Amino acid sequence: xxxxxxxxxxxxxxxxxxxxxxxxxxxxxxxxxxxxxxxxxxxxxxxxxxxxxxxxxxxxxxxxxxxxxxxxxxxxxxxxxxxxxxxxxxxxxxxxxxxxxxxxxxxxxxxxxxxxxxxxxxxxxxxxxxxxxxxxxxxxxxxxxxxxxxxxxxxxxxxxxxxxxxxxxxxxxxxxxxxxxxxxxxxxxxxxxxxxxxxxxxxxxxxxxxxxxxxxxxxxxxxxxxxxxxxxxxxxxxxxxxxxxxxxxxxxxxxxxxxxxxxxxxxxxxxxxxxxxxxxxxxxxxxxxxxxxxxxxxxxxxxxxxxxxxxxxxxxxxxxxxxxxxxxxxxxxxxxxxxxxxxxxxxxxxxxxxxxxxxxxxxxxxxxxxxxxxxxxxxxxxxxxxxxxxxxxxxxxxxxxxx
Numbered sequence: 001x002x003x004x005x006x007x008x009x010x011x012x013x014x015x016x017x018x019x020x021x022x023x024x025x026x027x028x029x030x031x032x033x034x035x036x037x038x039x040x041x042x043x044x045x046x047x048x049x050x051x052x053x054x055x056x057x058x059x060x061x062x063x064x065x066x067x068x069x070x071x072x073x074x075x076x077x078x079x080x081x082x083x084x085x086x087x088x089x090x091x092x093x094x095x096x097x098x099x100x101x102x103x104x105x106x107x108x109x110x111x112x113x114x115x116x117x118x119x120x121x122x123x124x125x126x127x128x129x130x131x132x133x134x135x136x137x138x139x140x141x142x143x144x145x146x147x148x149x150x151x152x153x154x155x156x157x158x159x160x161x162x163x164x165x166x167x168x169x170x171x172x173x174x175x176x177x178x179x180x181x182x183x184x185x186x187x188x189x190x191x192x193x194x195x196x197x198x199x200x201x202x203x204x205x206x207x208x209x210x211x212x213x214x215x216x217x218x219x220x221x222x223x224x225x226x227x228x229x230x231x232x233x234x235x236x237x238x239x240x241x242x243x244x245x246x247x248x249x250x251x252x253x254x255x256x257x258x259x260x261x262x263x264x265x266x267x268x269x270x271x272x273x274x275x276x277x278x279x280x281x282x283x284x285x286x287x288x289x290x291x292x293x294x295x296x297x298x299x300x301x302x303x304x305x306x307x308x309x310x311x312x313x314x315x316x317x318x319x320x321x322x323x324x325x326x327x328x329x330x331x332x333x334x335x336x337x338x339x340x341x342x343x344x345x346x347x348x349x350x351x352x353x354x355x356x357x358x359x360x361x362x363x364x365x366x367x368x369x370x371x372x373x374x375x376x377x378x379x380x381x382x383x384x385x386x387x388x389x390x391x392x393x394x395x396x397x398x399x400x401x402x403x
Contacts, residue, residue, distance in 0.1 A: 040178035042345035043395035051399030058339055058396075065331030068310040070317050071369065102127050103143065103204035110147035116140040121292040130300040134289030139282075141243040142206050154203045161212050162194050165380070168219030175222075176348045178388075186387035192321055193383030196376070206245040207319070207376040213241035214251050215380040218355075221255070223347045224264040231255075231267050235274060242278050247377050249275070250358055258351060303366040312363040315375030316382065333386070340385030343392030356382055 037044025046054065102123065109119055117140070121131055130136040149157055169190055173179035179186070196202075197212045221234035238255070241248040256271035305311070313331045317323055322330040338360075341352040359378045367374055 037395060038178060040345045040349075041391055041395050042343050042349070043392055043399060045345075046396070046399040048400060048402050051396050051402075055396050055400055058335065062332045062335050064309055065313055065335050066328045068308075068313055068331065070310065070314045070327045070331060098127065099129075100202070100204045102129065103138070103146075103206075106138075106140075106143040107146040107204065110143055111150075116143055117288050117292075121289060125297060128298065131289065131293050131297040132299045134286035134293070135246070136300045137285075137289050138206060139243065139246065139285060141240075142204075142209060142245075145209075145244075146204065151200075155198075155200055158197050158200070158203065158212075161209075161216065162191075162197050165194050165212060165216045165219060166191065168216055169381075169384070172219050172222075172348060176346050178344060178346065179348070182387040182391075186384045189383040189386050190381065193380040196319075196321060197380070202373075205373060205376070207247065207373050210241040210245035210248050211376040211378065211380060213237050213244070214248055214377060217241065217251070218348075218351070218381055221351075223259070223262060224267050231259075231270070235270055239274055239278075242274070243281075245377070246278075246282060247374060249278070250362065251355065251377075252278075254351065254355055254358065258354075301368060303368065303371070305368050306365060307367070307369070308364050311365075311367060311369075312360045314369070315363045315367065315372050316360075316379055317375075318372040319375035320379035320383075334382070336389050337382045337385035339392050340388035341382075343395065344385075344388050349388075352381065352385070356385075 043051065043054070105123060106116065106120060109123075110116060120137060120140070124131055124137060146154055166187065170183065170187060173183040173186055194212065194215060197208060199208075202208045217234045217238040220237060221231055222229040224231065234255075238248065238252055242252060252271055252275055256268050256275065259265075259268035259271060307314070313334060316334050317325075317327070317330040322333060325333065338353065338356060341349055341356060343349070344352070356378055363374065
């Protein structure tokens with residue numbers, strides 16, 4: 001591409017500096033500088049100016065992420081994980097959060113035969129939780145699922161969900177260009193991200209289940225533009241995630257938008273139809289709650305808090321195993337995850353970076369400090385990006401130093 005001083009050889013993946021009439025860059029006697037890059041290596045195709053801008057922007061974000069406050073209730077109490085669950089050990093001196101206790105009560109009453117909408121408003125009123133607007137009252141899906149599963153069933157379901165996520169991503173990484181090369185490391189990192197799903201203390205938390213289901217839906221998805229593309233199973237899993245927590249809606253909308261961008265109208269229509277069905281169901285939910293709400297009921301504080309980068313970093317760090325790292329390291333690790341996803345020039349990489357950046361913008365704009373657990377919606381699969389960081393940094397620095 002003559003204007004930017006870089007030429008790209010399409011089939012070979014070789015990038016060479018422009019040469020003068022004598023065949024040498026700038027008329028000199030040295031051989032032209034060449035770089036070879038894989039087709040899935042986005043940064044390997046950058047010209048020096050673009051690479052320098054990208055590297056500067058990345059370093060600036062790393063610096064900011066290392067110093068912004070990460071707070072919103074970082075817990076000092078040890079968590080219950082897979083090993084403790086396997087041993088059957090009980091929680092030690094762990095106080096049940098008020099909101100989790102409310103969700104527990106909802107599942108218990110359903111298990112006793114009560115109907116969700118017959119008691120939830122009154123129970124939320126007793127707990128002094130807001131009832132207006134109606135979105136402050138959770139959708140009933142998870143309460144019914146947990147009531148059906150019971151404590152042991154929830155543990156089994158969580159383990160099966162993690163295995164399904166791992167299996168789906170093992171296959172997708174093997175099929176996606178460049179994925180097989182990084183698959184072992186990516187799977188190890190994915191397990192670090194997904195293992196929080198076995199923390200049974202949070203089995204009543206909607207974001208935990210919805211986020212893990214989105215991780216599975218992401219792994220199952222194959223764009224129809226790709227040979228053998230399949231998206232039906234992904235659609236079904238994402239629909240369950242959306243039924244549990246409305247915060248899965250951006251995932252659905254991005255799927256629809258990218259399908260339309262690829263001109264796959266059938267898939268775009270399917271994701272759009274899911275959105276429409278959900279909005280109708282949500283309207284019905286809000287109508288039922290509105291009929292039971294009283295003028296004296298507490299009104300929600302609102303979500304538009306504009307916490308900026310601190311809100312983004314806090315949500316991801318505190319809702320993942322990054323919470324065990326010091327804050328000055330946890331924030332930059334989030335940025336490294338994004339760098340890795342951005343470097344992976346595939347359908348998965350494109351969807352991933354748009355998804356994580358989109359939720360990041362939402363976290364900067366919306367959500368109170370005590371809503372940090374919203375980060376669970378995307379945190380599990382973000383860890384995969386770290387597997388592509390060595391490729392990303394190598395290519396960026398090579399592009400920056402290219403002549």
